[in-house]
Amino acid sequence: MAISKYLHKGVPMLARSQACVAALTAILLLTLNGAAGAEEQAWRSLFDGKTLGDWKSVNFGGEGEVSVSDGAILMAQGVNLTGATYQKAPPKTNYEIRFEAKRLEGIDFFAGLTFPVEDSFCSWIVGGWGGAVVGLSSIDGKDASQNETTKYMGFDDNRWYRFRLKVTPEKIAGWIDDKLVIDQNIKDRKITTRNEVTDSQPLGFSAWQSTAAIRKIEIRDVGKKAD
Known part of the structure; x- marks a missing residue:
């Protein structure tokens, strides 16, 4: 019981x-x-694939034509730099941007993304210095070929690559085809761009002596609640 x-x-x-x-x-x-x-908030498109819209060709001097072709921003090879800059104000930090890019011809960087970092700017160089260097320009005055972000990678012409960049007050991280290739602590580091891409600020793409295409450009806020 x-x-x-x-x-x-x-x-x-x-x-x-x-x-x-x-x-x-x-x-x-x-x-x-x-x-x-x-x-992670919703992604917002920055390019409709039909017109340049809020993107404008940069007057670097000797630049190639910037147009829209097959749903992408086409940057034709110039003497040196060709690029397109976003005309609206992007976030300064706590954001991610993603896009796809390919090099159609040329031997140098085809996806040079200049972007805000707080009150400064930085550039993610992909395929620079003869086609293989990947890194950030610049950290403490050292460009993508000379600092701890420097990597060497091969890129095929006429192949689309997927890119994603995340910027927070503490770190810049970058992925190519979902592989982490940049993981850089930026606390107490001096972040700048090279003088050649000053006109790509605050947000812009550029290619050096190469014809490149950029598409599916999207951005979203991270690290804070939606309004």
């Missing part, structure tokens, strides 16, 4: 325990979902 008595009381106790676990699990999931929502 004593055993039966305790078993009888144990049923509702077990049910209450299961209910508590379920409730805590639900709260945890809501918290995690909320944190994810605060961290």
Whole structure:
């Protein structure tokens, strides 16, 4: 009888325990979902694939033509630099930008992205210095070929590559085809661009002695809640 008595009381106790676990699990999931929502907002398109819209050719001097072709911004090879700059104000930090790019011809960088970093700017160079250097220009005055972000990678002509860049007050991170290639702490570091791409600020693409195409340009806020 004593055993039966305790078993009888144990049923509702077990049910209450299961209910508590379920409730805590639900709260945890809501918290995690909320944190994810605060961290990653919806992507916003910066290019409709039909017209240059808010993008404008940069007068570097000796630049090639900038046009729209097959859903992409086409930057024709110039004497040196050809580029397009975004005419609206982008975020200064806590954002991600993603895009696709390919080199049609040439032997140097085809995806030079200049972007804001707080009150300064930086450039992500892809395929520079003869076609292989990937890195940030500049950190403490050293460009993409001379600092700790320097990497050497091969790029095929006429192949689309996927790029994603994340900027926070602490770090700049960059991915190519979902592979992390830039993971740079920027606290207490001097972040600048080279003088050649000053006119690409605040947000712009450029190519050096190469014909390049850029498409699917999108941006989103990270690290803060939506308004």
